[in-house]
Amino acid sequence: MEGSGDIFRASPVAGASSPSSLSSNSRRYGFPSAASIIQAPLSVLLEYSGILPARSNQHQPSTDAVPNDSEVSIRIIGSTEQDNHREEQTPLVVGNDGASAGAAGMTSSPSQGDVEGVLRTGSGSIDAEAGGGGDGVGANGRDSSYQRYDIQHAARWIEQVLPFSLLLLVVFIRQHLQGFFVTIWIAAVLFKSNDVLRKQTALKGERKMPVLIGISVAFALHVAGVYWWYQNDDLMNPLVMLPPKEIPPFWHAIFVIMVNDTLARQAAMIFKCILLMYYKNSRGRNYRKQGQLLTLVEYFLLLYRALLPTPVWYRFFLNKEYGSLFSSLMTGLYLTFKLTSVVEKVQSFFAAVKALSRKEVHYGAYATSEQVIAAGDLCAICQEKMHAPVLLRCKHIFCEDCVSEWFERERTCPLCRALVKPADLRSFGDGSTSLFFQLF
Numbered sequence: 001m002e003g004s005g006d007i008f009r010a011s012p013v014a015g016a017s018s019p020s021s022l023s024s025n026s027r028r029y030g031f032p033s034a035a036s037i038i039q040a041p042l043s044v045l046l047e048y049s050g051i052l053p054a055r056s057n058q059h060q061p062s063t064d065a066v067p068n069d070s071e072v073s074i075r076i077i078g079s080t081e082q083d084n085h086r087e088e089q090t091p092l093v094v095g096n097d098g099a100s101a102g103a104a105g106m107t108s109s110p111s112q113g114d115v116e117g118v119l120r121t122g123s124g125s126i127d128a129e130a131g132g133g134g135d136g137v138g139a140n141g142r143d144s145s146y147q148r149y150d151i152q153h154a155a156r157w158i159e160q161v162l163p164f165s166l167l168l169l170v171v172f173i174r175q176h177l178q179g180f181f182v183t184i185w186i187a188a189v190l191f192k193s194n195d196v197l198r199k200q201t202a203l204k205g206e207r208k209m210p211v212l213i214g215i216s217v218a219f220a221l222h223v224a225g226v227y228w229w230y231q232n233d234d235l236m237n238p239l240v241m242l243p244p245k246e247i248p249p250f251w252h253a254i255f256v257i258m259v260n261d262t263l264a265r266q267a268a269m270i271f272k273c274i275l276l277m278y279y280k281n282s283r284g285r286n287y288r289k290q291g292q293l294l295t296l297v298e299y300f301l302l303l304y305r306a307l308l309p310t311p312v313w314y315r316f317f318l319n320k321e322y323g324s325l326f327s328s329l330m331t332g333l334y335l336t337f338k339l340t341s342v343v344e345k346v347q348s349f350f351a352a353v354k355a356l357s358r359k360e361v362h363y364g365a366y367a368t369s370e371q372v373i374a375a376g377d378l379c380a381i382c383q384e385k386m387h388a389p390v391l392l393r394c395k396h397i398f399c400e401d402c403v404s405e406w407f408e409r410e411r412t413c414p415l416c417r418a419l420v421k422p423a424d425l426r427s428f429g430d431g432s433t434s435l436f437f438q439l440f
Helices: 019-028 034-039 041-049 079-088 096-108 122-132 135-175 177-206 209-229 250-278 285-307 310-317 324-357 369-375 400-406
Strands: 364-366 389-392 397-399
Touching: 135 177, 177 209, 177 250, 209 250, 250 285, 250 310, 285 324, 285 400, 310 324, 369 389, 369 397, 389 400, 397 400
Parallel strands: none
Antiparallel strands: 364 389, 389 397
């Protein structure tokens, strides 16, 4: 064997696809492999979403330069054959930068055939350029690598903790199985009841009295059935602002508050159904009165729900086992925080009462016959003859029931989009109920 430097040549050999080739193909098209998802799901998710840069595989060759090989053949060329070989063909190298660097290395020392000049990877040239580019680029690269390292460790820690957390959650659900399913049940019934009530409100004159009576009876039976089932769990005392007889554990206090909060909303839906029965064929002023009453019921319910958790948390914080000073301090802080939210609910309730007592519409005035004739006596919303026409502040005229229904969702004129209705009070005239839980 002759010559101190030899040229190594890789020749592709056709064969079956290896696991590494399958992995590289999946990475080429942007999809993570199944093995990586099973081993580190959170890290793969962060890399796939772009939060973390994709990890480079140093052990795999570039798929664009060299195809996936199952065998490698090495040919050793001596120094006497090197000149003839250079004239015949150019050695196959990995990377564009490696080709130019390899040619330069053979020209400068043709007798030795420097291996480093021939077999040079693209990553090696990039490292050389980065080393001469300045300390700032290297510092930024180190910072980004440290940041990626920290995020990866945090993701790995979450992946290790997640299975244990799921086991604890399963044990917790098993310990409170009945309360867990009851909470899901009453929440699902509440969401469905709210949807049914909104549909009945939108029907206006097409509502059927037997349907409204059946809905009211079903709501009442559901509320009475839940309270009868839990009649020994101190659910009734907080309804009349009395604290529980015993200090409730934390999760039991949450359960009592959620059940009372949900059933209080469903009981209020019964009163809304009664209003819908009374204003079954409402038009004009009666339709506006119906929306104002539904809004008043909802704001009274919001005020009552803000007060409903107070007795339970008052009894929970006033625990003498923690010491009289500590328990008194916690109770006082809770009542102070609660007072701020209650004051806001009181203001909203009185604003709803004031809107109900107002005789005229607060977004305009009733139009005269001359104004209706000048406008054409045709409502632009329902395309019918105007009934109880209302003149908005922008001088457009509509039916009162049409424009009242419009202002349940919007605050602008249907034609010119001018701001007409002030946003001082949210309307619940469509029969909807607030679905957020009042836990504290």
